[in-house]
Amino acid sequence: MGKQDQTLQNTLHYFENARQHLALPRGVIAALQNPYREVEVSFPIVMDDNSIKIFHGYRVQHNNARGPFKGGLRFHPEVSMEKTMALAMLMTFKCSVADIPFGGAKGGITCDPKKLSISELKKITKRFTYEIAPIIGPDTDIPAPDVGTDSQVMSWIVDAYSMGGRKNEYAVVTGKPLDLYGSFVRDVATGLGCYFVIQETLEYLGSPKIFTKHSKVIVQGCGNAAIPIMKLLKKDEAKIIAVSDSQGGIFSQEGINIDSVLKTKKTAGSVTKCETGEIISNQQLLELPCDILVLAAMENQITKENADKIQAKIIFEPANAPVTPEADEILKKRGIIVVPDILASAGGVIVSYFEWVQNRQRDRWPEEKVKKRLKKQITTSCKEVLKIADDKKVDLRTAAYILGIGKVAKVMESRDIWP
Ligand code: GLU
Numbered sequence: 001m002g003k004q005d006q007t008l009q010n011t012l013h014y015f016e017n018a019r020q021h022l023a024l025p026r027g028v029i030a031a032l033q034n035p036y037r038e039v040e041v042s043f044p045i046v047m048d049d050n051s052i053k054i055f056h057g058y059r060v061q062h063n064n065a066r067g068p069f070k071g072g073l074r075f076h077p078e079v080s081m082e083k084t085m086a087l088a089m090l091m092t093f094k095c096s097v098a099d100i101p102f103g104g105a106k107g108g109i110t111c112d113p114k115k116l117s118i119s120e121l122k123k124i125t126k127r128f129t130y131e132i133a134p135i136i137g138p139d140t141d142i143p144a145p146d147v148g149t150d151s152q153v154m155s156w157i158v159d160a161y162s163m164g165g166r167k168n169e170y171a172v173v174t175g176k177p178l179d180l181y182g183s184f185v186r187d188v189a190t191g192l193g194c195y196f197v198i199q200e201t202l203e204y205l206g207s208p209k210i211f212t213k214h215s216k217v218i219v220q221g222c223g224n225a226a227i228p229i230m231k232l233l234k235k236d237e238a239k240i241i242a243v244s245d246s247q248g249g250i251f252s253q254e255g256i257n258i259d260s261v262l263k264t265k266k267t268a269g270s271v272t273k274c275e276t277g278e279i280i281s282n283q284q285l286l287e288l289p290c291d292i293l294v295l296a297a298m299e300n301q302i303t304k305e306n307a308d309k310i311q312a313k314i315i316f317e318p319a320n321a322p323v324t325p326e327a328d329e330i331l332k333k334r335g336i337i338v339v340p341d342i343l344a345s346a347g348g349v350i351v352s353y354f355e356w357v358q359n360r361q362r363d364r365w366p367e368e369k370v371k372k373r374l375k376k377q378i379t380t381s382c383k384e385v386l387k388i389a390d391d392k393k394v395d396l397r398t399a400a401y402i403l404g405i406g407k408v409a410k411v412m413e414s415r416d417i418w419p
Contacts, residue, residue, distance in 0.1 A: 076113075
């Protein structure tokens with residue numbers, strides 16, 4: 001194991017904060033503080049230039065009291081065991097908040113997919129699948145896409161897992177292409193889910209002042225989560241004044257043209273290649289005055305270093321763990337509302353659950369049905385979180401953790417410790 005990752009400490013801190021509001025048995029607390037299983041594998045791959053490289057992969061299964069382990073696979077240079085543990089823990093609470101019958105897991109490979117060829121990526125994925133095959137499966141642990149992975153990676157996993165088991169097993173992963181028994185809406189589900197959370201929260205808070213037609217929105221990130229949010233908010237006539245990707249951001253006080261920004265991102269590789277608007281850094285983007293700030297990139301973006309400079313009224317977290325606990329405290333003191341990851345990013349795993357159900361039933365739901373059920377599911381969770389926050393006079397993150405931990409704990413308590 002490498003050095004301790006900040007994300008794990010942060011997640012444990014949020015857990016500790018919330019569990020004080022719950023009367024939990026000691027066994028449950030200790031079990032939730034520690035993942036059930038951590039697997040680390042190292043394997044060689046013959047690269048395109050015939051050199052041999054060793055890759056390190058991880059799968060952490062945090063808790064399965066409520067159902068099979070569930071969570072994405074991340075291909076990124078910063079993937080480590082500690083980070084994977086934190087993200088697995090978040091999945092347990094996310095699935096619980098979303099009220100879907102899954103536990104939490106996460107996995108990944110330390111690599112930079114942008115620097116790998118398709119054939120290298122395929123080999124790495126298939127070999128990794130072979131290595132973790134004994135612990136995954138449609139009834140045990142179901143991976144899905146995350147940062148750096150997509151429906152193509154999921155197809156390779158289906159293939160490797162099915163060939164190894166000599167039986168086609170489509171429900172072993174979710175987030176597959178439509179042709180390979182994926183679900184409608186899964187590709188935009190995280191963004192769409194977050195959009196429903198934005199609508200519900202603003203309505204509940206009675207904040208027409210924030211969410212008027214011309215409210216100013218900043219979006220950090222320009223991937224699968226960010227794009228649908230921008231498109232939907234634009235439809236609502238909100239003004240997206242800034243957006244960024246890993247290379248930097250683009251800003252225009254009058255509002256940026258989303259369609260042309262997305263086109264540039266596709267053709268030139270980065271939003272910073274846009275010809276209109278001012279080029280800014282990711283740091284500058286976070287500190288601009290706005291009504292709504294959407295964090296759709298990576299972990300630890302708002303920290304104690306910049307929390308004082310944030311000028312948003314409300315923050316949504318479709319990314320996992322983008323705000324550190326110190327920053328969370330500062331934002332709270334300054335009256336900035338934060339709608340947490342385990343609620344705002346739950347759309348992806350909710351539609352993953354729908355995909356899994358469709359696979360198990362050998363069925364395909366129409367697009368409208370998936371959207372309607374996603375809206376109902378995530379809006380119900382959002383209402384519950386808002387109510388707990390009101391009743392217990394706590395912030396929304398603590399409320400979401402109270403809801404998530406509480407439901408997992410109930411199941412663990414009724415089943416009791418085995419044997
Ligand atoms: N990677 C996504 C998340 O962090 C989706 C996980 C899934 O669908 O299993 O929520």
